[in-house]
Amino acid sequence: MSSDHALPFSRRQWLLVGAQLSAQTNRTPSTEPHFWTLCEAAGQLRKRKISSEELTRLCLDRIRRRNDRLNAFITITGDSAIEQARAFDRDSDRRLIRGPLHGLPIALKDNIDTAGVLTTAASQFFATRIPTEDAEMARRVRQAGAVQLGKLNLDEFAFAGTGTTGSFGPAHNPWNLDHITGGSSAGSAAALGDGLCFASIGSDDGGSVRIPGAHCGVVGFKPSFGRASTRGIVPSAYSLDCPGPMARSVEDAALMLSVMAGNDPLDAITLDRPVPDYSRALHDSVANLRIGAPRPYFFDNLDPDVAANVEAAINLMKRKTRQVRDVTLPLFPLVEGGSTDIELYHYHRQMFDASPEKYHSTSRRMLERAKAVSAERYVETLKRIREARRDVRHTFEEVDVLLLPTMREPAPLIKEIVEQTHRLPLSNVSAFNRFGLPALTLPCGFSRDGLPIGLQVVGPYFGESVVLATAFAYQQSTEWHLKHPVGQVSDLPI
Numbered sequence: 001m002s003s004d005h006a007l008p009f010s011r012r013q014w015l016l017v018g019a020q021l022s023a024q025t026n027r028t029p030s031t032e033p034h035f036w037t038l039c040e041a042a043g044q045l046r047k048r049k050i051s052s053e054e055l056t057r058l059c060l061d062r063i064r065r066r067n068d069r070l071n072a073f074i075t076i077t078g079d080s081a082i083e084q085a086r087a088f089d090r091d092s093d094r095r096l097i098r099g100p101l102h103g104l105p106i107a108l109k110d111n112i113d114t115a116g117v118l119t120t121a122a123s124q125f126f127a128t129r130i131p132t133e134d135a136e137m138a139r140r141v142r143q144a145g146a147v148q149l150g151k152l153n154l155d156e157f158a159f160a161g162t163g164t165t166g167s168f169g170p171a172h173n174p175w176n177l178d179h180i181t182g183g184s185s186a187g188s189a190a191a192l193g194d195g196l197c198f199a200s201i202g203s204d205d206g207g208s209v210r211i212p213g214a215h216c217g218v219v220g221f222k223p224s225f226g227r228a229s230t231r232g233i234v235p236s237a238y239s240l241d242c243p244g245p246m247a248r249s250v251e252d253a254a255l256m257l258s259v260m261a262g263n264d265p266l267d268a269i270t271l272d273r274p275v276p277d278y279s280r281a282l283h284d285s286v287a288n289l290r291i292g293a294p295r296p297y298f299f300d301n302l303d304p305d306v307a308a309n310v311e312a313a314i315n316l317m318k319r320k321t322r323q324v325r326d327v328t329l330p331l332f333p334l335v336e337g338g339s340t341d342i343e344l345y346h347y348h349r350q351m352f353d354a355s356p357e358k359y360h361s362t363s364r365r366m367l368e369r370a371k372a373v374s375a376e377r378y379v380e381t382l383k384r385i386r387e388a389r390r391d392v393r394h395t396f397e398e399v400d401v402l403l404l405p406t407m408r409e410p411a412p413l414i415k416e417i418v419e420q421t422h423r424l425p426l427s428n429v430s431a432f433n434r435f436g437l438p439a440l441t442l443p444c445g446f447s448r449d450g451l452p453i454g455l456q457v458v459g460p461y462f463g464e465s466v467v468l469a470t471a472f473a474y475q476q477s478t479e480w481h482l483k484h485p486v487g488q489v490s491d492l493p494i
Contacts, residue, residue, distance in 0.1 A: 034062055034195030035484050038104060038252035041198050045092070045103050052085040052092070052103030055198075056147050059105045063149070063196050071171050072187040072196060074110045075118045076150040081105065084147045100255060102145030107197040109185050110151035111158050111234040112243070114138050117148075121234045122156045122166030124358045125351050135232025136264045137201050137243050144259045149197050153187030156360045158203055158236050159344065160184060161211045161427075162417050165360040170414050173216060174485040175451055179411040182211035188246045189216035193485060198248075199256050203233055205241040207429030210441040213246060214406035214454025217443045217483070219471075220246045221253045224462045225436035226271040228257075229264035235347045237340045238269075239385060240433040249481050250442060250472045254278040257464065273462060281465035282472040286320055289470065292327035292399030298428050303409040309445030309453045310405045313474060317403060320473055327399055330391035332384060332434055338377030340385075345370035385434050389461070392435045396460040401470045404428060406441040406454030428456065438464045442471050443480035452480075 029040040033050065044050045060078050067073050088103035108114065111121040113131035115138075120126045134142065142148065155165040163186025164170040171186035173179040174194035181190045185202030189212030192200060202209040204222040213220025222244040230241050245256030258279060263272040293299070293314055299307070318324040345352065345367055352359065352367050359367065395402075408425040416422035432439040437458055444455035455474065459467040475481055 031482070031484070032195070034058055035248070036198070037249040038198045038247055038255060039249065041104055042100070042102075048092075052088045052105075052147060053082060055103070056081050056085040056105045056149070059149055059197055062194070066194060066196065069172060069177060070174060070190045070194060070196070071169050072153055072190040072194075073107065073150050074120055074122065074153050074168050074187070077117055077148060078150075081147050081149050088145060088147065098143070098145035099259070100144055101141060101259060103147060104145070104198050105147040105149050106141060106199045107149040107152050107188070107191060108138060108141075108200060109154055109188050109202045111154060111203060112138055112201060113232040113234075114148070114151065117151065119151060119234075120167070121158065122154045122168055124167050126234075127167070131232070133232065136229035136267060137260055138232065140259050141201065152185070152191055152200060155184035155186065156363050157234060157344070157348070158184035158205070158208055159363045159366055161207055163212060164414060164417050165362045167360070170418070172414070173411050173451070175217065176411075176449070178413055178415070179451060180215065180414050180417055182215035182407070182411060184208040185212050185220070185246060189213055189218055189220070192216065192218045192246055192248055195484070199252055200246040201243055201256070201260065202246050203230075203236065203241060203243050204433065205237040206433055207427060209244040209246055210406050210429045210439060210454070210456065213441040214456075215411035215452060217452030217480070217485075218246060218248055219250055219253045219440065219442045219481070220244060221257060221440040221467075222432065222438065223257060223261065223464055224438045225433070226269055227438070227462065227464065228260045228262075229267040229270045231264055231267040235343075237343045239340050239343060239382060242433070250440075250468060250475050251279070251282060253440065254282055254468050261464075276465050278464065278468055281468050284465065284469040286469055286473045287322065289321040289401060289466070290399040291317055291321050291324045291470075292395065292402045293324060294329045294402055294404055295326050296328050297426075298329075298404045301408060301425060302405060303447070305410065305445075305447040306405050306408060306453050310403075310455055313444040313455045314403050316477055317470070317474055320477070325399065327395055327402070329395055329431070330388055332388045332431060335377050335381045335384065337373055338381040339370065339373055340378070340381060341366055341370035342373040342378050345373075388434050389436050392437065393460070396463075400459075401463075401466050402456075402458040404456050404458070406456040410447040410449065410451035410453060432458055437461055438467050440467050440471050442475060443483075444474075444478070445480060
């Protein structure tokens, strides 16, 4: 897609976003620069306290020192990033601001096409694949002024949720290198958690921004199905997939979503609906909100530390809102032999049928099951997805937003996952892909072993604003998002 394809923002809107951003960041950051939030870094750039080149070199130095142990990046575009940063600094000298991400170093999940830059989807098949065009999400952040640091590790083709199945090796959790990051947006969460970049974009068809977000103590936001374009992202499940921002704070997620959201006329999924002012929505009052806790299923068999921290979060929000009540979400009866995994096989058929041995064993098992899906059962699954999206609307006649655990347990050991000696609990995240609802995870505490725990905030269809307002109200009353890992990777000298 050519770079002159218009974004759904006028110059005036860019300037308004910048003004709101400046208001949010009119404080001196209390952390080391590599752990600044995206908004804090933007504020320091705007006040000329630091240059884009200095920020970019800071990130590249941390990547050089830490990536061998974290395995967060697959491709590092250091020379290009420095050139971009210098160009943005020259623009700043002329008081020319390219957009709300002007001069800010970010990185993208490596299933998002980037023109002229290796995009592997962590697969042997794509080990030398260099796209000729940007994905729509890559184009938007580039036009918004972001500096691109490189491409981040993931589960092979974004199939799994552990961060251990990619062809370039598992990503490691910055809070404890022996534990998984979760996936599939594994490198995104690891890089953010340890200060290697200031934001990322992942993709989520069953929890892939929220699982690693929860396990690595950062924010991951899956917007409503159809809110952001999937064009140029290596396909996963066409009926469920959403790109989503990953960041260190709720404000950062709102800023990133403001860049990502909106219709793409060349994409078959996005809907042409107005994009709210997400940064302003953060400050909407939550006093009259009705919160629902979907306890049946979603609160079953929780790790005790997860249960305690999530209940504490719900009790905190009970004091800030009109009401908290238990709710029951509509059941989604699975269709035996009718998984949407057939949509994976649709894209991979020729590669998989020709060379199944090139896939990770987890991917092979998934694709073998997908091959056996009948057309009749797949159609029945799609019918039930539509019915679930209809039925869940009734829940949001009773409440305005849902609070629940993102994951039922803290991140398990990489060794246990690789050797398949750990049985993963039932998912708390994939239901909201089937419902098509916006769902965000943010930190709400730690296990007794020092591993992050995530709180999931879910809103009605296209209700990103109420999700952000609720999450921001919680974040403002806690300091979990201000804590950073020490003792594993982050105690190494800069």
